[in-house]
Amino acid sequence: MPELAAWSIFLVPLLSFVLIVVLRPILGPSNRLSGRITVAAMVAAFALALTALVATISEDGHDLGYQTHAWIEVGSLTINVGIVMDSLTATMVVVVAGVSLLIQIYGQEYMRGDSSYSRYYAMMSLFTAAMLGLVMASNLVLLYVFWEMVGLSSYLLIGHWHDRPAAANAAKKAFIVTRLGDLGLLIGIVWAFVATGTFEISELHEMAAAGTFAGVGLTWLALGIFAGAAGKSGQFPLHVWLPDAMEGPTPVSALIHAATMVAAGVFLVARMFPVFEASVGALTVVAWIGGGTALFAATMALVANDIKRVLAYSTISQLGYMMLALGMGAMGAAMFHLVTHAFFKALLFLGAGSVQHTTGTYDMRYMGGLRRVMPYTFISLVVAGLSLSGIPPFSGFWSKDAILNAASSNGIVSGAETLYWLGVLTAGLTGFYVFRMIFMTFTGPYRGGAAAEATASGVAAGHESVTHDDGAHGRHLHESPWIMVLPLVALAVLSVFSGLADLPWKFLGISAHWMTEFLTPGHNERFSISVAAISSAVGAAGVMTAYFMYVRKKISAEAMGSRFRPLHTLFTQKYYMDHLYESLFTVRFLHGGLARSMDWFDANVVDRGANTVGWVGRNFGRMPAQLQTGQAQFYGAVFSIGIVLILGAFWIWG
């Protein structure tokens, strides 16, 4: 595959962005051509990505090995631009371009009639371009460039409906919190360069593997990278932005905040994996943050009532699983789960969007009974739900099982045994919260949708969320149009069958653990019946609990809630972390405390000090009035004084 063709994977969506921006003033802000341009670009990018994958599979060593090109050269410093096309990148470009394509198709209908339709598609194109660039970057600086670009497009898309204060706030929060992580990434990159003299990822890999780059510098690089990864992938304690990011349009949540961008953190750790492997300390941190986040986020998903927030916490939790896998040294398993999760989580979000499209609300307390009305949506969501819950033979089972296997058999990371059991417990919670969501949405009687929500919250009809998302007025419930259903079905098929890529046995001509072998040749994966049995049994138990609680009503959700009141409150209050960050740290300490007092200090100490010391200030104070009338004289005076001074000095010392 020629290098230009590989570059085109990134350039075609970028071209789409430029084209839409250029055409927008001519065509108007909601011309449907923008959407079509984007879809066409995604088709091209996806086709190129598939070609790249095929080329990479057939290449020895799975690396097409492109040249790099100089970008900045200063002294001994050279910063290059270049792309890499190896097994990891090839896998990622296919997933990113593929999911993006499906979601752009879905958006054709979902975003129809939006007053900023063109802007939406311009940003979606920009995001896809940046994300593809990110996974193809061959050095850390270029990677950081795209890393920030995806952050920017995420910011702009979360704030798509920027006249809603909640959306504008969420966008800002997302950018700032992830930037806090990026700080670590930037410091890590700079540190690595000062220690090794290179930004090239492949050279860093070699040095880490050969042991020429080791010790504290390497650990700091790894931890810095992980800080950036934790920010993007919503890992504790930088997870707080992701639930709020759900203020963006649902296709955005599906593509950026579920399937691709948030997985960039996992990708980044995978990309730099040889560096992590060289530091047990870093691996341990990754494993514990990942495993801890998986459980932590799952508990918050148990009590959320907003359908997208349930999914957001679920995403954080699943990303935690992936980080856990990375910490356990199982990069293949992490990537496998990243792929299957991309499919079933995108599906869950698009399904939630489909539901919202007809009910006008995201609040599950006002849904219910949609099973008969929306059969395709229902079936797709059940498929995705089973996959997420890790029920065999759905894809999520195989990938989650690979992670738990890695944890159960790990002998390096301290506390691996504990982390394994945390993972199992999380699997049970996952089964529960997913099916709680599905049952609340699709079973029982219909509880009124947006109208009921408006009444309950005392807001008059014509609530913001209704006016933005079309078709919500005086609705009768209906299945979504085919253009929205089609991507759902495609993703459902992928959610079922993508597990085939890494089955423990040879099946249908695909060799055992094909994907793991492709990504990490030589890593022996094992399969344990007991691990598989325990995790699927626990997952199923979660599903059954939800069934008895929300369908059969054998267990009262309210009674459980009041019985565990303190825990319930803790979960619904999100462990008070938003409160801690926003009210206490940002508003009270940083803004109201530090900034305010330093502003006072600046005005009353530094400035006043300067003014007082400059006694001339008082004498000069009377001059402005004269100056307005006698500019020329003053001008002359300043110069004569200057010249006299100079000549005087010469006379004395010259």
Added chain:
Amino acid sequence: MLTAIVFLPAIAAIVIALLARRDWQVRFGALAVSVTVLVLSLIVWASMDRHDATPQFVQKHEWVSAFNVQYFLGVDGLSAPMVALTGLLGVAAILASWRIDFRVKEYFVWMLVLLSGILGVFTSLDLLMFFFFWEVELLPMYLLISIWGSGRKEYSAMKFLIFTIGGSALMLVGILALFVSTGTFDMIELRDAQFSTVFITAPGVFFLLLAAFAVKLPIWPFHTWLPDAHTDAPTAVSVLLAGVMLKMGGYGILRLCLSFFPEVARDYAWLLATLAVINVLYGGIVVLWQRDLKRLIAFSSVSHMGFVLLGIASLNTVGLTGASLQMFAHGTITGLLFLMVGLVYEKAHTRHIPDLGGLVKRMPVIAIVFMVAGLASLGLPAMSGFAAELLVFLGSFAVYREATILAVFGVVLSAGYILWMVQRVFFGPEKPRFVGVRDASALEILSMSGLVAAIVIVGVYPALLTDYFKLGVEPIQNLLGANGG
């Protein structure tokens, strides 16, 4: 060539003052001059030999032979981009002044004199000329703020004048000491000349010179004139002030302090690095409390100029190149920000952030360009600020690890205040008082487009400038010797 660039605005100012009868003649005359300067400066920039580190386009004549004063102009890799930046911002500033309708002739005359002064500072290679141009810029600045400004304009203008004159007076003493010791004002000869204590020691002279530059850059705690001057100055003056005049400080440190006293610079670099971190964090935190748009951007300049100082303090090629690039980048970015704030103020009649909101519906073009400038300011890659900050960090990390890590936090602060500002001004529900507000006119769009292009082009391909800057810092680096990466 350089003589034409430097003196064209001043001569045009005299011609306009004497001959122009109508306001439109004044405006178009000034515009024509600034465009010519821009074109000439770009020609100089493009036709420079990129492998020759010595000054080019040199014009050197005996002037006052008794004191060995020369008429000596020239540009090298360091100054050529600065001249081009001045040309670019000059055009933007003239366009931004189009709506001035009070004492029009005087206003444009002073603007042109100001331009001549700035261009002279960047091209002079004779210390006395350097000082002369350094002073030339003061008076027009004072008048422009005190007559065409707003708010406490007289107080702010006077404060600017006192701070700067205070700094210049100390610099003058330093310059004279240099002359007395070495017998030359030639800035190229001075690099190799051996300074021997006359009435003050070498560190003494270093700090005398630094004083003037510390006020200009500005370095904490000499920054307090800046928020006042910026806030009360007319838009175009803020653009020039932030865009190029602050850079005179950084340029001066590189050209004078580091070049003439490399040993002293090495001894006191830790002090510069410390002050740099204070600038970055102090500015970045005080910004958070500002409610006036202009004051906010003024303090953000204090923070961003800290990066310049940090790059300088690293005393290595990468850091110095980064500092120079940061000067250029900040010039375009903050120049654009002030331009946009000026437009917002002109249309919405307030700069008080709590009163603003939801303006994106009314002024989409202004909002988008404002966001471009804001994102560039917070160091988003593919915009000019990022490459500069990265080079500064790479240069300084090798020498001052802790200071650099602290300074990197400034990047998060900038994301905070920029996004907060953008959100409060442009997003949220539309306010009824802004219903009739209009978007930018074609002329205003023209005035921003040059800066937007510069930000993006330099961001995507910084080698366009770094190739020059590294050439410019090379001789300085040779004097300083190896230091870190």
